[in-house]
Amino acid sequence: MPRCSRAVALIGMLLLAQPAFAQRLRLVADAWPPFTDATLINGGLATDIVSTALARAGYASDFEQVPWARALMGVGDGRYDVLVNAWYDDARTHLGQFSAKYLINRLVFIKRRDDPIEFQNLEQLHDYPIAVVRGYAYSAAFDQDTLLQKIPVHNFAMAVRMLVARRVRLTVEDEYVARYYLAQESPRVRNSVEFLPQSLSENSLHILVSLKNPEHEQIVASFDREIAKMKTDGSYARLMKQHGM
Structure with missing residues (x-):
């Protein structure tokens, strides 16, 4: 094989050995x-x-x-x-x-510690204003329940502050996301809320x-x-x- 051809063949082999993006x-x-x-x-x-x-x-x-x-x-x-x-x-x-x-994301409700809300089914929550992030899908049952009082907000930080300020009774978020953001809030906010034990869904x-x-x-x-x-x-x-x- 001529030297030039061998060089071309070698370059081709090297290119083939690289990840093909x-x-x-x-x-x-x-x-x-x-x-x-x-x-x-x-x-x-x-x-x-x-x-x-x-x-x-x-x-x-x-x-x-x-x-x-x-x-x-x-x-x-x-x-x-x-x-x-x-x-x-x-x-x-x-x-x-x-x-x-x-x-997998585990969605949980969050309430004020002094608020005696319990959750086993969505019907129990129809009387409570719930802060939700605008544009998010939570679960089919939650999203389609027109009797739930959903209050759209921009983000979880706004939702939890509205919760502490008693402008809503509940908010809902992925458990790990909520813990991440709560760690950045003031002790007053962080210590005023708690997770309900039963999850809304696992998405x-x-x-x-x-x-x-x-x-x-x-x-x-x-x-x-x-x-x-x-x-x-x-x-x-x-x-x-x-x-x-």
Whole structure:
């Protein structure tokens, strides 16, 4: 083989040995620590898991943090490829394709310590104003119950302060998210509230891949495959431990 041909063949072999990144994906999420937040290690637990699984599948990625409504709209119109932190909702299937679950979120109600509210079923809560984050899906039963008095707010910090100020009787949030934010509140706020023991629901967390991306089915399949491998080889557990879970 001529020397030039051997050089070309060697370069080709080296290129084939490198990870073949099909495209650079635009990841998006809102600020939802400890799961997604640009100020945390690798963008938070969920962002780290998602970007790692996608990288293993051959997809490079960039992460952008924007408000929730903008993130969801951006996936719908194709501005972003992957929404990192989506709970399943039928309406969202018109915007993107869901992956299989890769995390579980346990949703709990939070009340003032001096408020004797009990929760076994949603009917018990119909008389209580409940602060909810605008645009979030909680559970099918909760979201569809028109007799619940849902008070939309911008974020959990606003919700818990309204709770302490007696402007609402309850709020609801993922347990780990609530604990993260409560740790940053004043002792007066933090010590004034408590979790109800029974959870509202346990929701599975997914990525939502924009239908505008022509490879959305392949991206989801590759992501699901790599998450399964990560759980088998121990890398998933190592990421959980790294993020304090």
